[in-house]
Structure formats: C-alpha cells, structure tokens
Amino acid sequence: MNIDLYGFGPALVAGTLMTVKLALSALCLGLVLGLLGALAKTSPYKPLRWLGGFYSTLVRGVPELLWVLLIYFGTVSLMNRLGEALNIPGLELNAFAAGVIALGLCFGAYATEVFRGAILAIPKGHREAGLALGLSKGRIFSKLILPQMWRIALPGLGNLFMILMKDTALVSVIGLEEIMRHSQIAVTVSKQPFTFYMVAAVIYLGLTILAMIGMHFMEKRAARGFVRPNQ
Amino acid sequence: MNWEVIIKWLPRLAQGATLTLELVAIAVIAGLILAIPLGIARSSRHWYVRALPFGYIFFFRGTPLLVQLFLVYYGLAQFDAVRNSALWPYLRDPFWCTVLTMTLHTAAYIAEILRGALQAIPRGEIEAARALGMSRAKALFYIMLPRAARIGLPAYSNEVILMLKASALASTVTLLELTGMARTIIARTYLPVEIFFAAGLFYLLISFLLVQAFKQLERWLRVDACQGR
Numbered sequence: 001m002n003i004d005l006y007g008f009g010p011a012l013v014a015g016t017l018m019t020v021k022l023a024l025s026a027l028c029l030g031l032v033l034g035l036l037g038a039l040a041k042t043s044p045y046k047p048l049r050w051l052g053g054f055y056s057t058l059v060r061g062v063p064e065l066l067w068v069l070l071i072y073f074g075t076v077s078l079m080n081r082l083g084e085a086l087n088i089p090g091l092e093l094n095a096f097a098a099g100v101i102a103l104g105l106c107f108g109a110y111a112t113e114v115f116r117g118a119i120l121a122i123p124k125g126h127r128e129a130g131l132a133l134g135l136s137k138g139r140i141f142s143k144l145i146l147p148q149m150w151r152i153a154l155p156g157l158g159n160l161f162m163i164l165m166k167d168t169a170l171v172s173v174i175g176l177e178e179i180m181r182h183s184q185i186a187v188t189v190s191k192q193p194f195t196f197y198m199v200a201a202v203i204y205l206g207l208t209i210l211a212m213i214g215m216h217f218m219e220k221r222a223a224r225g226f227v228r229p230n231q
Numbered sequence: 232m233n234w235e236v237i238i239k240w241l242p243r244l245a246q247g248a249t250l251t252l253e254l255v256a257i258a259v260i261a262g263l264i265l266a267i268p269l270g271i272a273r274s275s276r277h278w279y280v281r282a283l284p285f286g287y288i289f290f291f292r293g294t295p296l297l298v299q300l301f302l303v304y305y306g307l308a309q310f311d312a313v314r315n316s317a318l319w320p321y322l323r324d325p326f327w328c329t330v331l332t333m334t335l336h337t338a339a340y341i342a343e344i345l346r347g348a349l350q351a352i353p354r355g356e357i358e359a360a361r362a363l364g365m366s367r368a369k370a371l372f373y374i375m376l377p378r379a380a381r382i383g384l385p386a387y388s389n390e391v392i393l394m395l396k397a398s399a400l401a402s403t404v405t406l407l408e409l410t411g412m413a414r415t416i417i418a419r420t421y422l423p424v425e426i427f428f429a430a431g432l433f434y435l436l437i438s439f440l441l442v443q444a445f446k447q448l449e450r451w452l453r454v455d456a457c458q459g460r
Contacts, residue, residue, distance in 0.1 A: 058435070061431075061434060061435040061438045061439075062396070062431040062434050062435060063395075063396035063397070063398075063399035063410065063434060064396065064399075065396075065399040065400060065402070065410060066399055066410055066413075066427060066430060066431055066434065069410070069414070069423070069427060070423065070424070070427040070428075070431070073417070073423035073427075074423045074424040074427060076423075077424075166294065166295040166296070167295070168295075169295035169297040169298060170295075170297060170400075172297070173403060180295075180297060180298065180301075183301075184301075187305065191309075192309060193301070193302075193305035193306045193308065193309055194302060194305075194306035194307065194309040194310065195309070197298055197301045197302040197305065197306045198302065198306070200298050201290070201294040201298045201299070201302065204293065204294045204295055204298060205289075205290070205293040205294055208293040208294075209293075
C-alpha cells in the first residue's frame with residue numbers, strides 16, 4: 001500500500017514528538033499532584049482529607065476537554081493581571097502550558113485514587129516497624145512506604161498513562177501543534193481527511209503499543225523478588 | 232464571579248445538557264447491545280473467533296475518541312461510495328456521526344468489561360448448568376450472561392460516566408451539547424470562567440445522578456447478594 005502524505009510526513013513526526021513531550025510533562029505534574037492528593041486523602045487531619053476528596057471528585061466529574069478549555073481561556077484575564085503586577089506586558093499561558101496543566105490535573109485526580117489504594121495496601125506493621133526503629137514520619141514515607149507503593153501502583157498508573165496519551169489529542173482544540181493539529185492542517189491542504197486521520201490513528205496506536213511494552217518491562221522490574229500469585 | 236450571567240444563560244446550558252444526555256443514553260445502550268456479541272466472541276476458546284473482536288477492541292481502545300470522531304465525520308466524505316449511498320443523509324449529520332462514533336467506541340470498552348465478567352464467573356456454576364443438561368447456548372443465556380451482568384455492572388457504570396465526559400468532544404464537530412453550548416455562549420459574553428464553571432456544575436450534577444441511579448440498579452439486581460463466595 002502506498003500512502004501519499006503530500007509532504008506532511010515531517011510535520012507529523014514533529015507532531016508526534018510534541019504529543020510525547022506533552023504526555024510526559026503532564027505525567028510528571030500528574031504524578032506529583034496524585035501523590036499529594038493521596039497523602040491528603042490518607043492524612044489524619046480532616047481538612048486535608050476533605051481537600052483531597054474535593055480535588056479528586058471535582059476533577060474527575062468534569063470532562064477533560066472542559067478543563068483544557070477552562071484553563072486555556074479562563075486564565076487569560078488572570079495572567080493579564082499577573083503580567084501587570086509583575087510588569088511583564090502580554091503575559092499569557094501558551095497552549096502547551098495550558099495542556100500540561102489541564103491533563104496533569106486530570107491525571108493527578110485519577111492517580112490520587114491509585115496511590116491511595118497503594119498506600120492502604122501496605123501492611124500497617126511496616127509503618128509501625130519504622131516508628132519502632134525511631135524513623136521520622138518523612139523518612140518512613142520516603143524509605144518504607146514510597147518504594148513499596150510504586151510496585152502496587154504501577155499497573156494502575158500504566159492504564160492512566162495510556163488514557164493520558166489519548167487525551168493529548170484534546171489539546172489540539174486550543175491549537176497546540178501535536179499529531180491531531182498537524183493532521184487537521186494536512187487535511188485542509190490535501191482534502192484527504194480519511195487518509196490523514198487514519199495515519200494519526202495509526203501513530204496513536206503505535207504510541208500505545210510502545211507504552212504497553214514499556215509498562216511490561218517496568219512492571220517486571222518493579223516485581224523483582226516477588227512471587228506472582230495464581231500464575 | 233458574575234452570577235447574573237450564569238443565571239441568565241442557565242436555560243440554554245440546560246438545553247445543551249439534554250442533548251448531552253441524549254447522546255450518552257443512545258451510545259451506552261446501543262454500545263451495550265453491540266458489545267454483547269463482541270464480548271462473547273472475545274472470550275471464545277478459538278483464536279479465529281477471538282481475532283476479529285480483538286482487532287476491533289484494540290483499535291477503538293488504542294486511539295483517541297477525537298481521532299475516531301474526525302474519521303467518521305470528516306473522513307468518510309473522502310469516499311464517493313459513501314457520499315452516493317443511502318446512508319449519506321445520516322453520515323453527513325454531526326448528531327448521527329457522534330452517536331455512531333461514541334457507540335462504536337464504548338462498545339469496545341463494554342466488550343472488554345463483559346469479557347472480564349464472563350471469565351470471572353466461577354467455573355463450578357457453568358459446570359453445574361451443563362450437568363443439569365442445559366445446552367451451551369442455554370447455559371450462556373440463562374446462567375452466564377445474567378451472572379456476568381451483575382459482575383460487570385459496577386464497571387459498566389464507570390463506563391457510562393466516562394462516556395458522559397467523552398460526549399464533550401461532540402462540541403468539536405459543531406454539536407451544541409453542554410460544552411458546545413458553553414463555547415457558543417462564551418463567544419457571545421466573553422466570560423469563559425463563569426460559563427465553563429456553570430457547565431462543569433452541570434456535568435457534576437449529571438454524574439452524581441447517574442451514580443445514584445446505578446446504585447439503585449445494583450440494589451434492584453441484588454448485585455451484592457451475588458458477590459458472596
């Protein structure tokens with residue numbers, strides 16, 4: 001089969017790189033938010049628990065597209081005011097930053113639940129053992145809980161990452177030049193919508209397969225020294 | 232926050248919300264109907280029966296809904312055969328394109344849920360049905376599917392909520408559902424924060440109501456009574 005890309009091949013490659021960059025940046029932000037959310041939700045302080053619950057419920061109840069639009073268009077006046085205060089005229093959130101914040105926010109809300117499940121899955125004795133050894137609370141978390149959480153949370157996070165990668169297509173709505181945006185531009189020139197959207201679909205499929213392979217190896221590595229039950 | 236503007240445009244947003252509900256309702260019901268044969272074929276023992284639903288599910292779960300929507304709405308027009316067919320009046324209409332795409336998309340996810348549910352049925356129950364002299368088809372319809380429906384129901388309710396949020400994409404093909412309506416109102420009022428906030432509240436309210444409805448359904452189907460081992 002021969003597909004004529006009308007010279008848009010390099011543009012699609014650039015779009016793919018942008019998609020990957022966007023997904024990885026949002027992943028970093030989302031992991032931090034998810035970890036903070038999970039800590040808040042499992043904290044002994046009621047206001048923090050309430051805050052964590054509010055974050056994950058609110059963000060998960062509203063469509064990702066709405067977050068993308070809200071953060072991109074909703075921050076214009078805010079950024080203007082901030083720009084005036086800091087004496088930087090024309091300060092604004094670009095599409096990439098808005099996309100990272102919106103997708104990171106959504107990833108973080110789901111990751112909150114994954115991390116919370118992982119924290120709760122760690123036997124209470126481990127924390128008590130840490131306390132008995134005289135470790136501080138921070139050290140117990142970073143040296144005892146966090147390394148074990150990783151193994152439990154990884155499959156859930158992998159699923160979320162694949163959802164995140166597909167959600168990056170939404171950022172094309174605010175004009176970020178990723179795969180979808182480049183395909184749209186190519187369609188306006190070539191008048192071949194099916195061809196180009198199919199190429200975009202195949203690129204996303206390829207990215208999904210890559211992520212699946214990566215997850216497989218990471219899960220294998222994280223499960224070193226553990227016997228898998230029932231398999 | 233300009234509350235007067237929100238209140239003023241609330242009726243229009245509610246109008247958008249009804250279209251959202253319509254899209255989601257058709258998609259999740261038609262998707263369920265389509266998913267039943269897919270899910271059964273997907274959990275078959277023979278690889279040649281499994282292969283086709285596997286490919287279908289892999290494509291629809293591996294690509295963004297936005298791409299699928301554009302493939303159907305913009306892409307199909309590339310072929311003269313489609314434009315000359317009797318279905319063209321429907322495939323030209325953004326509403327039917329969105330319904331079609333959402334149905335095909337959610338069917339893939341529901342088929343996976345159904346496969347998981349079918350495989351989670353304790354083997355002994357299927358063997359008991361067969362031992363009672365039920366044919367394979369009878370065991371499937373009277374024992375396995377009702378059992379799988381109860382195992383899969385919580386996951387199905389998640390899928391419905393996900394489709395509610397996915398329906399926001401319909402705004403990209405000019406449909407005036409909740410998000411599309413919000414964007415149109417913003418183009419008039421230049422108040423993105425207020426209007427998106429109100430639209431978000433609508434989504435939260437709808438998902439809250441859906442969650443409650445599924446809780447009732449779970450109680451009615453006595454899902455908890457079936458989970459005992």
